[in-house]
Amino acid sequence: MKITILSGGTGNNALYKGIKQFYPQADIKVIVNAYDSGKSTGICRKVTDTLGVSDIRKNHSRLYSITENPNKNYMDFLEGRYSLSTNNEEKEVFEKLNYWNIKEEFILDAVKHFFNLYRQCQSKYLFEDFNIANIVYSALFNKFGYEKTCELMTNFLGIENNVLINSFDNVYIQAVTKNKNVIEDEGDIVNYKNADDPIKNIVYVGYYKRSFNNNAVNRILDSDLIIISSGTFWSSIYPTLDYANFYLFINESKAKKIWIMNNEQDKDAY
Numbered sequence: 374m375k376i377t378i379l380s381g382g383t384g385n386n387a388l389y390k391g392i393k394q395f396y397p398q399a400d401i402k403v404i405v406n407a408y409d410s411g412k413s414t415g416i417c418r419k420v421t422d423t424l425g426v427s428d429i430r431k432n433h434s435r436l437y438s439i440t441e442n443p444n445k446n447y448m449d450f451l452e453g454r455y456s457l458s459t460n461n462e463e464k465e466v467f468e469k470l471n472y473w474n475i476k477e478e479f480i481l482d483a484v485k486h487f488f489n490l491y492r493q494c495q496s497k498y499l500f501e502d503f504n505i506a507n508i509v510y511s512a513l514f515n516k517f518g519y520e521k522t523c524e525l526m527t528n529f530l531g532i533e534n535n536v537l538i539n540s541f542d543n544v545y546i547q548a549v550t551k552n553k554n555v556i557e558d559e560g561d562i563v564n565y566k567n568a569d570d571p572i573k574n575i576v577y578v579g580y581y582k583r584s585f586n587n588n589a590v591n592r593i594l595d596s597d598l599i600i601i602s603s604g605t606f607w608s609s610i611y612p613t614l615d616y617a618n619f620y621l622f623i624n625e626s627k628a629k630k631i632w633i634m635n636n637e638q639d640k641d642a643y
Contacts, residue, residue, distance in 0.1 A: 375400045377592055377628070380602035381609025382409075382431030388602055388633065389430040390439055403432050404537045404589050406613045408546045411560025413454070413503040417511035419610060420491050420498075424543055424561075429523065429536050430611065436532045446473035447530065450506050457500035463488040463588070466505055470643035479525055480509050487512035497540055520588070537589040539613045544579040548572045548641075562608050568641040572607050593619075596628040603633045606642040 376392060376399050378385050385403070391606065392399060409425030410418055418425055434451040437443055450473050457465045466484050470476075485506045513522040519538055527534040548556040550570045556562050565572060604610050614620040623630065635642075 374597045375592075375595060376598045376600065377401075377596040378403045378600045378602050379405075379610065379613050380432075381405060381592055381604035383435075383604075385600075385602035385604065388600065389435065389572075393439065401598035402535050402537055402592050404592070404613060405429060405432065406539045406609070406616065408544060408608065409559055410545055411558070411563065413500070413507045415500055415558075415560070416498045416500070416503075417425060417507045418545075419496070420487065421511040421515040422543065423514035424510050424519065424538070424541070426507045426514065427504075429538070430504070430510055432536045433523075433526055433530060433532065436535065437530045438640075439533065440446055446475070449473060450475060452504075453504075454502045459499065459504060462491075462500050466508060469505055477508060477529060480512070480529070482569055483509045483512035483516065485536055486516055490515065495583050503622045514631075537592060539589050539619055540579075540585050540616055542580050542582045542595055542616075544577040544581055544583055544616075546608065547576050547578055548607055549574045549576060560609055560640055563605050564640055566605075566643045568643050572641060575607060575612055577612075577616065580641075586621055589617075590622050593622045593626050593628075599623060599626060599628045599630045601630070601632040603635045606639060608641065 374394065378388065378401065380403060389401065392401060405428040407424035407429060409427040414427040415423045430451060437451065438448065455469065463484065470480065510522060510526065513525060517525070519541055523534055523536055544561055546562070548562045548565065550556070551573050552570045554570060556565055601610060
């Protein structure tokens with residue numbers, strides 16, 4: 374059975390694990406958008422001029438965490454957040470990788486590539502509360518593209534390459550509220566909570582081509598079951614459905630469709 378889940382980074386954790394428990398042979402794919410731009414993801418996007426890594430990394434991390442013997446060092450690499458000293462960031466990243474015994478050449482080269490790009494940036498940033506895997510993923514995005522990056526990282530982790538991006542267009546999202554106020558930062562959208570002026574729409578800024586990933590489309594059309602998972606609605610769920618009218622392919626698919634709703638008010642969708 375081909376099961377396709379539309380979700381964000383953490384919204385489908387229990388769902389994915391539960392399906393794997395009851396249907397271990399199921400072919401499960403996850404479709405996400407990569408419009409995140411908060412915290413370290415936002416800095417990595419600016420340095421590498423790529424899409425946001427966060428939801429892709431989180432899905433890889435979740436899948437790795439349910440393997441038989443997940444390596445604690447790899448989990449720290451994927452999930453840990455650290456503050457790096459100004460003007461000493463690259464050295465401290467390599468120290469972390471050495472401590473975790475991560476010596477793969479493509480990862481080390483990705484870190485060098487990232488900081489070569491950073492030295493060319495006119496703006497400088499504080500690397501605080503920073504995820505080091507984001508540096509690696511975003512540099513690989515810049516060097517090899519999104520699909521090759523997913524292949525490299527899932528091979529490194531020894532997990533299935535099961536994450537698809539809805540579109541490769543490098544856009545940022547902004548939200549428009551009922552009173553026409555604009556929320557420009559994706560991180561602010563996630564934490565927005567205002568019942569008197571709720572979010573009503575998402576707009577896209579950047580390389581706005583309205584193109585979609587054919588592999589994601591083909592997966593939707595070939596699915597037996599499509600699950601729209603619980604998650605942050607205006608940043609994780611809605612843009613995936615909306616961008617390039619991706620929802621039309623879900624309508625066209627012969628799959629059974631289930632939408633899982635949060636059973637309490639969420640911040641952005643209050």
